[in-house]
Amino acid sequence: MLDVGRHPNIELLAYSEVENVEGEAGDFKVTVRRKTRYVEEDKCTGCGACAEKCPTVVPDAFNEGLGDRRAIYSYFAQGIPSTHTIDPDHCRQLNGKKCGICAKTCQAEAINFDKEDRIVELNVGAIIVAAGYDVFDPGRIPEYRYNEIPNVVTAIEFERLLSASGPTGGHMDRPSDRAVVAEIEALEKKVRKSQKALDKLEEKFNEPSAAFYKKFQAGQYQDDEDRQKWADKYAAHLAVIEPLEELKKKAAGFTVAKRLAFIQCVGSRDFRFYPFCSGYCCMHSIKEAMIAHEHEPETTSSIFGMDIRAVGKGFEEYKIRGGNNSNITYVRGRVAEITEGPNNNPIVTYEDTRERKVKSQEFDMVVLATACAPIKGIAALAKTVGVELDKYNFIKTSSLSPVDTTTPGIFVCGCAESPMDVPESVAQASSAAERAAEIAFQPELEKEKAVA
Amino acid sequence: MPDKKEDIRIGVFLCHCGSNIAGYLNMEELEEFSKKLPHVTFVQRNLYSCSEGGINEIKKGIKEQNLNRVVVASCTPRTHEPLFRSSCGEAGLNPYLFEMVNIRDQCSWVHMQEKEDGTTKAKDLIRMGVAKAALLEPQEPIMSEVQIRALVIGGGIAGMTATLAFANRGYEVVLVEKEEALGGMLNHLSKLGPTMTDASALAEEKVRAVTGHSKITVFTKAKVTLVQGFIGKYKVDIETESGNKNIDIGVIVVATGGRAFVPEGLYGYDGKRVITQLELEVLLKNGLASAIKNVVMIQCVGSRNEERPYCSRICCQTAVKNAMLIREQNPDAKVSILYRDMQMYGVENEEMFRDSKVKRVRYINYDPANPPEVEPDNVRVYHALLGRDMDLAADLVVLSTPIVAQDDANVVSQLLRVPIDENGFFMEGHVKLKPLDFATSGIFLCGSARFPANIREAVAQGLGAASRASIPLAKGSVVVEPIISVLANEDACRGCGLCVALCPYGALEIQNTEKGRKVHVIDVACKGCGVCAATCYQHALSINSFTDKQIEAQVEAFLN
Missing domain, CATH: 3.30.70 (Alpha-Beta Plaits)
Structure with missing residues (x-):
């Protein structure tokens, strides 16, 4: 990013959208809205x-x-x-x-x-679409109950929980526990506020609230309007304190998530949603399980998948290392259902295809390896730019021209073309740059054009 | 060393970074402290040293206060050092007489709760920076011209694609192929998945384009025998049928491919009834004998084991494609694929996998602890879902073997001084961020020389490697930061070559000089990592702007 931001030949138009494209390879006019x-x-x-x-x-x-x-x-x-x-x-x-x-x-x-907003007109020789992808919404899979069970999260959410600069500072705090902690904080704030009000009243009447309240309940001061209010306030205060203490007791038992399940092919290789394989999810599950284990050495992880596709350079070795050193178990089988058990623990039900048994297992947290979905708005973008999409809404290419779209002069790279991991995206970005450069920077071609 | 007569005048600029620094450190105290440091003649605090106003203050300081060294204590050199350096340059000061002190990322941000201790640490950091700044010497960027000609080693699909890409950009390319004909692995294949493109037709088309291009010189039955020089200025010896050539080259792309592993001694491999996928390709190309009715394929033969732990990426897709081709040629043939994990990653592969099931290719998972057994008429495999052994009739058994590194990969590796990994594949500069570059500038890689790649990937990487390699060609010169290794004490160097062996960038070589064997730094290839200087037990090598004297001064200032 830094290199892009600093390069003298790069004009970075962030927070902007392409509104119109006209012209042809070598001479496009692009209208950009700078929001x-x-x-x-x-x-x-x-x-x-x-x-x-x-x-x-x-x-x-x-x-x-x-x-x-x-x-x-x-x-x-x-x-x-x-x-x-x-x-x-x-x-x-x-x-x-x-x-x-x-x-x-x-x-x-x-x-x-x-x-x-400003409208900017650009004149360019070639265009590269690198619009990326979206994370599949696992709420669409009823049997995984993503929206109902708080401790079922997506891989990208888990990624944020793992991040030292993320919302939990890298601790595997479970969403259900975080919700309780947030509730405690809210109640404590309330208590502080009501305590302040009570302090004033105690000062005014020179008596502790508890002692006063005992007398009040015994029937004293019933005609005193001010004391009536004091009593109401104290009652409300107590009504908060009790659940707060309960919650605190509960929270005292919280630990970080140590038993993790990773479920592969959530929305991918699934005829209801995306039949294709998203390619990178097996590896990010292994990686997340390994990092979780680094953060907390007692962590154990089960990765549930049909095939574990560790196909890149060094990937299979990485997978084996995860199994040997990071308490990862690879379970061959597709998870049928996730339910919620005691202590907000998700329970995973699956068929172990090696043992031919249906099994259920309780975890602290479940991480869903969600599909690489075509990015929202890709259809509109494709129409604006003037390129065709494939049947899944990725930008159409062919295997012999892997970065050429259906329109000359317009190229594609990364997950806008199809799901791929970082090294492949980086390599493909260079490929797209090459094809674009062949069109955009061709002194000889221009000469020929001029002659023609 | 700076001229002793030179009056060192250091200006220290303390950046508040809004409240990012000033909110957590005592800036007044730092200002007073800095004023008392040796050679410091000017100290100024700025709200933002990087803002236009802040930069102008630095320039003004240089001009009005005659500063000849500038220290900025602020955020991090990672983002802001180039800006401050160039600003010094704009004010007429050599940009390398600038020193940056990191009092934000490494101080105020990590000591937000400890104002006093954080301020003390900032003082240490500033004192060290000033001590080093006093010893800084001016440097000039290093520029070297680039020979506008590329060399591609290997004429398979990746190499031919890279070659054509260079030529289409208008650059001259030399393509060296060791075999008699271009085409590489394509020459041995029948059809390519998932589009079922005819491999020979594709090879022919590419070969025609390559041989017909005026910018491309092709040498077949040739090999590179010597590579001397560095990025932009390589002298390459090529042994060809018409004699040896010596050609000046600017950049090099390694596209030497891989070869299919031959499974001698595994599963009764005999090249007749038990063959490899590559041998099956030939049968399919010539038309499969109609007598073949029962085919069993076994995946991961010779891969994902202790000897060869890697997954060869493309064998599953090859098997699925060939299974479909068998069904097409002999529609009543039964094809079973015995697999561990079907590696049909991505959109196209998974689609082909689904198609093959519709076309009744049968898949049976096997456990490597209990592998299939090839018997005279059948293959026995434990079927986990049925919970029992199954006998599959087999008049042809096809073993899916991995792509392995070329036998001469280590020769190429030594010629080019680029590394290979534990599996014998060439090792890229960075697995994620530089997949097509070597750590050494000027040399690039693509295709199965890097790791097994299918046709789509080989083409994409061929284009990509050409793109990366075109950057120095397009610029016509290489400019590098002068913070590099120098042979500061030639007499001390004994020419032992330890540094040469350790340099990750191939930037050092031993030369025979009048004084004997001495190391020579190829300045444009050096990245200033410092490994050589740290290793040299004679202290002969030194890194500009990180000399022993400068670092000692910093350490002393810290201990003071």
Whole structure:
């Protein structure tokens, strides 16, 4: 990213969308909408002071909604460009409320609430589509109960939980436990607030609330309106304290997730959704299981799959190393169902095809290896750019011209073409650059054209 | 060493980074501290040293305060060193008289709760930076011209694709193939999955394009015998039928492919009834005998075992494709594939896999602990789902063997001074981020020389390697940062060659000089990693801007 951001030959138009493409190979006219960030990009230094002060809290899309961010934000800490952006859906100022705290905070004077979208026209010789992919929504698979069981997460969510800069600082805290901790925090806040009010009343009447309340319940002060309120407040306070203590007791027993299940082919190799193999998921499950084991050496993982496809360079060796050193068991079988057992523990039911038995096993957390789905909006983009899609909505190519789309001068690489892992994406990006360069930088071709 | 008479005037710029640094460290204290350091004549605090205003302050300081060394204490050199360096350059100061001190990523951010201790650490860091800055010497970027000509070693599909890509960009290419004809593995195959393209027709088409291109020189029955030089300036000796050639080359692509493992002694391999997939390709090409009615294929023969732990990636798809071709040629033939995991990754492969099931190719999973047995008329395999052994009639048994490295891969490796991995495949610069580059600048790789690749992958990698290699060709020169190794003390060098053996970039060589054997640094190839200087027990080698003196000064400043 840094290299892209810094390269003198690269003009980076982030937070922008292609609206129209005209022309032909060697001479395309591209219309790009540069969406406004409400922040002057050349002034913003990316210091983040604005985000610290912004009062509006929004679920953080980068952390898969597992953490939160503010209405002014940078997508993630190392993002390029580091320019901050105001989220127009949530910003108070942009929604007619009084705020503007970010503008007051910003010492670089970069905030500009009046900044509008800009339309940019580009003239280019070749186009490369590298629009990526989406994570399949496992909520569509009823038997895995992704939406019902909190400790069933997707691989990308698990990735954020594993990340030292993620919402749990890299601890395998279970979503159900995190929810309890969040509830405790909310209740504690409530308690602090009511304690403050009670403190004032105790001072006023020079008596501890508990002692007063005993008397009140015994029938004293029934005509005193102020004391009546005090009693109500104290009762409400107690009503919070009790469940809080309960929750705290529960939370005291929480540990990080140590028994992990990874379920392969969630949405892939599945006729109901995507019949293709997503290619990279076997490896990311192994990797996540290995990292979880590094974080917590007691971690054991079971990876459930039909075939474990460790086909890249060094992958099979990596898979074996995971089994030998990281407590990973590879189970050959497709998981039929996930249910919820005691302590919010997911229970995985599957057929062990080697032993010909249906088995159930309890885990602390289940990680779903979700399919590589064609990116939302790919149909519209393909139409705008003018390329054909295959039957799954990936951009169509052929095996002998792996980065050529159906339109000359327009190329594709990465998961917009089909599911692939990092090395393959990187290699394919170079291939697409080569094909594009053959068209865009051809002094001789241009000469020929001029002659013709 | 700087001229002793030179008056060292160091300017220290302390960046607040908004509140990222100033929020956690005591900046006033750092300012006062910095003023008292040796040679420091100017200290300034900036809200953002990297903003336009901050940069102008640095330039102003250089001009008005006659600064001849600049220290910026701020975020991290990873993102900002190039900016500050070039800003010094714009103000007329040699960019290498700049030193950066990391007081954000490695100080304020990690000591957010410890203002006092964090400030003390920042003082240490600044003191060390200033001590080093006083000893900095000006450097000039190193530039070297590039011979606009590529060499591709290997004329299979990957090599031919790379060759054509270079030629289509207008660059001259020399293609060297050791066999009599171009085409590589394609020449031995029948049809290519999943599109069932005729392999020979594809080979012919590519060969015609390659041999007919005016920018391409092809040498068949030829081999590279000597490679001297470095990126942009290679001198390559090629042994050809018409004598030896010596050609100047700018960049090199390794596309030497792989070969199919021959399973001598495994599963009764005899090349007749028990054959390899590659041998089956020939049968399919010539038309399968109609007498063949029962075919059993066994996957992972000679791979995913202790001797060869890797999965050869493409054998499953080859088996599925060939199973379908058998069913096409002999529609009543029964084909079973005995497998461990069907590696039909991706969209096309999985689709072909599904198709083959519709076309009634049978799949039986086997456990490597209990492998199939080839018997005179049948193959016996334990069927896990049925829980018993099964006998499959077999008048042809096809073993899916892995692609293994070429026998002469180590020769090429030594010629080019590029590494091979434990399986004998060439080792890329970075498994994820540089799959088609070698660590050594100027040499690239693609196809099955790197790791088994199918046709789509070999083509993509051929294009990709040409793309990577075209960068120096397009620029016409290579410019490298002068922070590289230098033979600082020639007399001390004994020419032992330890550094040469350890250099990961092939940037060192031993030369015979008047003073005897001495190491020579190929400056454009050096990446300044410092391995050689750290290894040299004679302290003959040194890294610019990281000299022993400079580092000693830093350590002393820290211990002070």
